[in-house]
Amino acid sequence: MPKNPRPKNIGLLFEHYAGSPAPEWHLDIPFSIAPDTRTHDATSLANLVSDMSGRLKAAGLRRGDRVALVKNNHLDTIVLAAAVARLGALPAMITSTFDSETLARMMPRLEPKLLVASEEVLGAADRAGIKLVDKSTRVVCVDGAPDSPSGVTPLAEFAGADVPQPDIVDNSDPMLCTHTSGTTGVPKFVAHSANTLLGVLSKLETLRIPFLSTRPDDTIASCIAFVHSRAVTWTFAQFALPPAKAVVLSQADPSTVVETLSKHRPTTLEACPNIYQLWEHLIRTNPELFTNIRAYLSTFDAIHPSTVRAFMAATKRRGAVWGQSWGQSEIGPATLAVYPKRKVMRSEGSRGGPITNNVGRPIPFVTRIRVVDPETRKPKRRGQRGLVLIRTKGRCLTYLGEPERHREKDWDGWWNTGDIGVHTRTGSLEILDREVDSIPGMSSLELESLLIERLEPVTEAIVLGNPNGLPLPVVSTYDGSPLDPQEWRRATADLPELDEPRVIPWEDFPRTGTWKVRRPQLRNRMLNSEETFGTGRWT
Structure with a gap:
C-alpha cells in the first residue's frame, strides 16, 4: 500500500503504489x-x-x-x-x-x-x-x-x-x-524534471473539481497518445485518485473501441479531439457505449462544438459535463474549461465564436496568463487579440540539444506559446489560431468548427491561409463523396470568402502522434507552397 510522501520521480511511482487494490487496469490489446x-x-x-x-x-x-x-x-x-x-x-x-x-x-x-x-x-x-x-x-x-x-x-x-x-x-x-x-x-x-512534471503538472489531477473529479466507483477510459506528458499525469491520477477501473484504449480503431468499451462501460471518457471526430458514427451504431458517461475530457487540441454536442446528447446522465484542458508539452495544462451539458446543447447556432474556443481559466495556484503584442511585447487590453504567454512553475527545463530555441520562447519569465488568443474580460482565454497558421481578419479554428457544424457530411475541415489567394478549405466526408455546391454556398454565405473546397479521405490528412493535422505538410500538398501569413518564429 502507498506510503506518504508520494514520490515525484516516475521511476518510483509504480512501486510506491504496489499493493493498492484499485484500480483494475484493463487494456484493449496486451502490452x-x-x-x-x-x-x-x-x-x-x-x-x-x-x-x-x-x-x-x-x-x-x-x-x-x-x-x-x-x-x-x-x-x-x-x-x-x-x-x-x-x-x-x-x-x-x-x-x-x-x-x-x-x-x-x-x-x-x-x-x-x-x-x-x-x-x-x-x-x-x-x-x-x-x-x-x-x-x-x-x-x-x-x-x-x-x-x-x-x-x-x-x-x-x-x-x-x-x-x-x-x-x-x-x-x-x-x-x-x-x-x-x-x-x-x-x-x-x-x-x-520530477519537480516540473509530477511536482507541478499533476496538480490539476488532484484538484477536487465538481462533477469532473474521479469517484471510487468510476470506470475511466482513455484514448490518448501515451508518449505525451499528459499520459504520465493521467497514469499518476489513476493511482492518486483511483477509480474502480482504468481502461486503456491504445488503439483508436472503432472496432477495437467497441469491443473494449462493450466490456467496460465508461463513466468518464478521455480522447484526443480528432479521435472523438473519428468515433462520431459510433453514437449511431453503438449508442449504449456512451449512455452512462458523466464526464468527457479532451486535451491536446481544440475540439469542435458539434462533436461535443453529439457525444453529450448520447449520454443519459443529466448532470454530464465536458472538460477541456488547454496547454502544451512545455508547460503542461495551463487552463481548464468545464461545459455543463445544458450549456453545450444550447450553444448550437448561437452567435459569436464556437463555445469550445473558450478554453477556460488558468489552473489555480499553477498558471497565469498574459496576452501581448507579438512585436512590442506590450500587454494587450482584455478583449484584444494577441500572442498568448503563460507563467508557470511547471515549465520544461529545456529543449534537449536546442537550448537556444528554448531561450527564444522565454520572455522575461513568461512562456511564449506561439498561439494567438484573447484574454477575456471575465478572465478566461479564447484561442483563435497558432501564430504560424493565422489568417488576417479571421480565425481558422472558428471557420473549421462552423464548416463541420453546418455541413452534415463533413468529418474533418482544415482552412489553410494562402498569401497568394483565398483561404483554402480541405475537408473529408463520411463516404468520400463531393460536397453539394448549393449546400456549400448556403453554409458559407455569411463567412469570409473562401476558395473552392477540396475533398480528401479522412485518413489522407497527415497527422501527428496526437492525431493533430500537420498543416505544413497539408499546405505543401494542396498548395505546393510553405508560405503562410504567420512568421512561425515561436513554433
Whole structure:
C-alpha cells in the first residue's frame, strides 16, 4: 500500500503504489512487453517496471545515459520510461507515427545509449535504407520479431536479469523527455524534471473539481497518445485518485473501441479531439457505449462544438459535463474549461465564436496568463487579440540539444506559446489560431468548427491561409463523396470568402502522434507552397 510522501520521480511511482487494490487496469490489446494478458493491477505494473529496469541494465544502460523509446502507442511506453528513470537514466518517449527520416533527424539531439523500438519501426527504417542511430547506440527490439534487422537484440534476451535497486536523479534534474507534436517541422525534445512534471503538472489531477473529479466507483477510459506528458499525469491520477477501473484504449480503431468499451462501460471518457471526430458514427451504431458517461475530457487540441454536442446528447446522465484542458508539452495544462451539458446543447447556432474556443481559466495556484503584442511585447487590453504567454512553475527545463530555441520562447519569465488568443474580460482565454497558421481578419479554428457544424457530411475541415489567394478549405466526408455546391454556398454565405473546397479521405490528412493535422505538410500538398501569413518564429 502507498506510503506518504508520494514520490515525484516516475521511476518510483509504480512501486510506491504496489499493493493498492484499485484500480483494475484493463487494456484493449496486451502490452508489447507483456503479451500474455490484458489485465493488470498496481502490483503487476510495479513488477513490470522492476523487471524492465533489470533487463535494460543488462542491455548496458547506466545512470546518466539517454534512451529513445519508440514503439506502438500504449501504456507500456510509460512503464518502460519508469524503468529507465529508475536507473537514473533519461527516457525519451517518441511516437512511432514519425517516418524513419524524421526519427533519424531527431536522434543526434538525444544521443541515446539505447534505442528501444518496435519491430515495425526498425523494419520500416531498414526497408528505407535509413540508419536511425550510429554504431555507438545499442538497438533493442521490444517485440523481438524474428525478422528484425541485423544488429538488433530482442528485449526478451535479457529476461531474468537481476533487478537493481532504484538510483534516481535529483528532483530538479531532467527526469523524462517527451516531444512537441511536429506539426511545424522536426519535433523538439521537451525535458522535464520530477519537480516540473509530477511536482507541478499533476496538480490539476488532484484538484477536487465538481462533477469532473474521479469517484471510487468510476470506470475511466482513455484514448490518448501515451508518449505525451499528459499520459504520465493521467497514469499518476489513476493511482492518486483511483477509480474502480482504468481502461486503456491504445488503439483508436472503432472496432477495437467497441469491443473494449462493450466490456467496460465508461463513466468518464478521455480522447484526443480528432479521435472523438473519428468515433462520431459510433453514437449511431453503438449508442449504449456512451449512455452512462458523466464526464468527457479532451486535451491536446481544440475540439469542435458539434462533436461535443453529439457525444453529450448520447449520454443519459443529466448532470454530464465536458472538460477541456488547454496547454502544451512545455508547460503542461495551463487552463481548464468545464461545459455543463445544458450549456453545450444550447450553444448550437448561437452567435459569436464556437463555445469550445473558450478554453477556460488558468489552473489555480499553477498558471497565469498574459496576452501581448507579438512585436512590442506590450500587454494587450482584455478583449484584444494577441500572442498568448503563460507563467508557470511547471515549465520544461529545456529543449534537449536546442537550448537556444528554448531561450527564444522565454520572455522575461513568461512562456511564449506561439498561439494567438484573447484574454477575456471575465478572465478566461479564447484561442483563435497558432501564430504560424493565422489568417488576417479571421480565425481558422472558428471557420473549421462552423464548416463541420453546418455541413452534415463533413468529418474533418482544415482552412489553410494562402498569401497568394483565398483561404483554402480541405475537408473529408463520411463516404468520400463531393460536397453539394448549393449546400456549400448556403453554409458559407455569411463567412469570409473562401476558395473552392477540396475533398480528401479522412485518413489522407497527415497527422501527428496526437492525431493533430500537420498543416505544413497539408499546405505543401494542396498548395505546393510553405508560405503562410504567420512568421512561425515561436513554433
